[in-house]
Amino acid sequence: MELAPELVEEIQRKKTRVKELPALEGAEKGVVMRFAPNPSGPLHLGHARAAVLNDAYVRKYGGKYILRIEDTDPKRVDTDAYAMVREDIEWLGISVHEIIYQSDRFDLYYTLAQELIGKGGAYVCTCENEQFRELKLAKKPCPCRDGEVETNLGLWQEMLDGEFSEGTASVRVRTDLDHPDPAMRDYPIFRILNSPPHPRMEAQVYPLMNFSVAVDDHTLGVTHVIRGKDHIANTRRQRYIFDYFGWKPPVYRHYGRMSIEGVVLSTSQMREGIQDGRFQGWDDIRLGTLRALARRGIRPQAVRDAMEEIGIGETDISFSWENLFAKNRAFVDPEANRYFFVPDPVEVSISDAPEQTAHALLHPGDAERGRRDIHFSGRALLPGEEIRDVPGMVRLKDLFNVTLRQEHGIMEFTYGGESLAVAREAGAPIIQWLPPDAAVPCTLVTPAGERQGACEQGARTEAGRVVQFERIGFARIDSVSPEGIIAYFTHK
């Protein structure tokens, strides 16, 4: 019997459906949104939230999604990351309408900086860091603050001409020294950097994010910004720039902090670990990168669903792998072919057992997909930990029953008949098994470590796909070679 396709689709949609996102103020006529990562490494789960949620809103309201590469700090630019970020965005299935590189826009930043200084909204500051900090905390102006506009314009030109060296001059926005929040007081928007060189351009005067972001959000027509609440202070700071220029700021939403257990998320730690060989690469299973998830067999749609469900709440949350796995299982279970994987295999001889071929379905819910034929002729590979209970009985799945006995310290395995009912009555576990001569060495890589074992020949045809090792869990077949198979554990 076959279900109507619409019905199947309906059921699947129900399973993976996510609730509707909360409305955004002023979004009815469409939105322009952006995802603005720093190209210091590949995207990880933390990025995915911003990337996906912005995309979800663009889909909901219609409009434009801008991928803006924020590469205004040459110290934090990894040239490989430009490509990795785009690959990761593509993997997530996000439709990007425009890609902007901030490193292409320095002339714009310079022009507007000059304008801002000309309005008296910013000034060149040559104070030492520590000194300024103390003055700021005391709500006192630094000597540079009182300079004439003309003087500041002159100093700004000197900055551009390379007459200041690194760390000796900056541009600050004139805000409000009495502001109760010290973070608001005359914050910097440009700095001088002599090294390292920027991989995409030449510059010594670099904008800081609060300036470049404000300028770009305005000039690119961004209507709504969804970002983490670590940017709340930045939003307020940027407000000063919008006000000086008379621009209308976008609508902001700041979601709460998301902690993620069990994986390395810090780009610098990841890079360090890769360099010293502790991690295999950016897709090492112990990392929280999207490429690591992909390698484990997590579907992008599962990540998207998880992020949309989490939404834009301002509460701090802890990311739940269980919830993500449940979403992924819904995608993967109907598709994954089933195979036997025998961990820590022990080869045994089963006496009195008739030679025969077992027939197991590739998928228990879809007989039409075909079957696996596994031939038994006297000997079998069994999971070590399943044959410890003696005396006892196990049933080799799709084959027959085996009774276990111990005689003079030696394990004995005897044919126990074909009857499934007998096995059920005896409470015998139904276990996976393999013929020794047709078993493929298989390493199952899990976050906790590698598990050695053997699996069916059929898994050789599944490279790149997710299968289910019966009674073990889902796994992505990572590589197939004459020596064997390497599989990455996905989840149960």
Add this chain to the structure above:
RNA sequence: GCUGCUAUAGUGUAGGGGCCAAUCAUGUCGGCCUUUCACGCCGACGACUGGGGUUCAAAUCCCCAUAGCAGCACCA
């Protein structure tokens, strides 16, 4: 220290004065189905941080406390 944001079951989420002895998902437990401990189905468990106030009525509004988080970088 100063400033700000947040607070619903183990986790995520809905609910923004009465319809809430609080939604949904996930999880856990039990049962059914099943030659996988998967999937599916049925059932159970499990929460409004605390204290004041406003109101006929508070998870919902206000105040305080507590806790968590963030910012006070010439990072983003």
